[in-house]
Amino acid sequence: MLKFRGSQQFRQRIVYSTISGKPIRIDEIREESENPGLQEHEAGFLRLVEKISNGCKIEINDTGTTMRYRPGLITGGRAIVHDCGTARAIGYYIEPLICLSLFGKKPLSITLKGITNDSLDPCVDTLRTVTLPLLKHFGVEEGLDLRITKRGAPPLGGGEVHLSCPVARKLSAVSWVDGGLVKRIRGVAYSTRVSPQNANRMVDAARGVLNDLLPDVYIFTDHASGKQAAASP
CATH class of the missing domain: 3.30.429 (Macrophage Migration Inhibitory Factor)
Incomplete structure (x- = not known):
């Protein structure tokens, strides 16, 4: 079991653990903070991982300052709905979700509800117009789509987006050595x-x-x- 300390790179730790199949333990999660332990958005991300996987096991102590995560199989699936809440925007969840769903057993089709645009996380427009086209350079071309069905601004949110992500048979290597010029x-x-x-x-x-x-x-x-x-x- 891999062991970490602190709340830094929380999503990345869960993503890498899930893809590699290696369990992890995280201690001292905001232990000295006035609001110790896992935060609402981090717990929401764990619930999202549970929805798209099968067999994962999550253990959290009473104070939320220590957690153990044993990854399961990424299953993907269709007609999945997840409420992201209002602590963080939908972009906070989509970034790691795309990484995980590419290695799933089946394509993913999910509806995410919450804040679509704020000043903290990548907005859904950036993910749709920048992130998804970049993935095509890695060989992910068909079945990748992000549709904004309802805008949701802070603090109340209420937005809604639909993400479709295929399973990647393999990822192509990309080498960018020439920055080029901005044409448009x-x-x-x-x-x-x-x-x-x-x-x-x-x-x-x-x-x-x-x-x-x-x-x-x-x-x-x-x-x-x-x-x-x-x-x-």
Whole structure:
């Protein structure tokens, strides 16, 4: 059993343990903090891992400062739903989820509910437009999709996204040695439960800066209202 201390790289430890099949133990999780032990979002991530795997075993002591994790088989599955809560955004969960699902027994189809965009975690737009296209360079081409069905801003969240991830037979090696030049810029300006003109103003302000650097700039607007805008503006 591999042993670690502290709460750093919590998700990475669980991901590597699950993929390698090696059990781990983590001690002194925020032991000296005013709020010791595992936090709400970390416990939520463990529940998510349980949903996409079979046979994993999690033991946590009374104070939450020590946990043991014995990984199971990554099964994937369809029609899975997970509530991410409001402590962290959906991006906090999608990052490790993609890494795990690529090595699953079956493709993954899951709906995640919570905050879609905040200032702490990668927003779902970044994951959709940057992370997923990057995975195609590793040979993951078909069946990879991330759809935003409902925007959810903090503090109340209420957003909803659907992630589809295939099983990777193998991952291709990638070698990037030439950084190249930026030829074009694409972006998204979103707004929820406010006037659509706010998103247009954001686009104008961004283009006012970016167009001085290069001409090929296009920023999409995504305005959500009603049921598609969840609870917070």
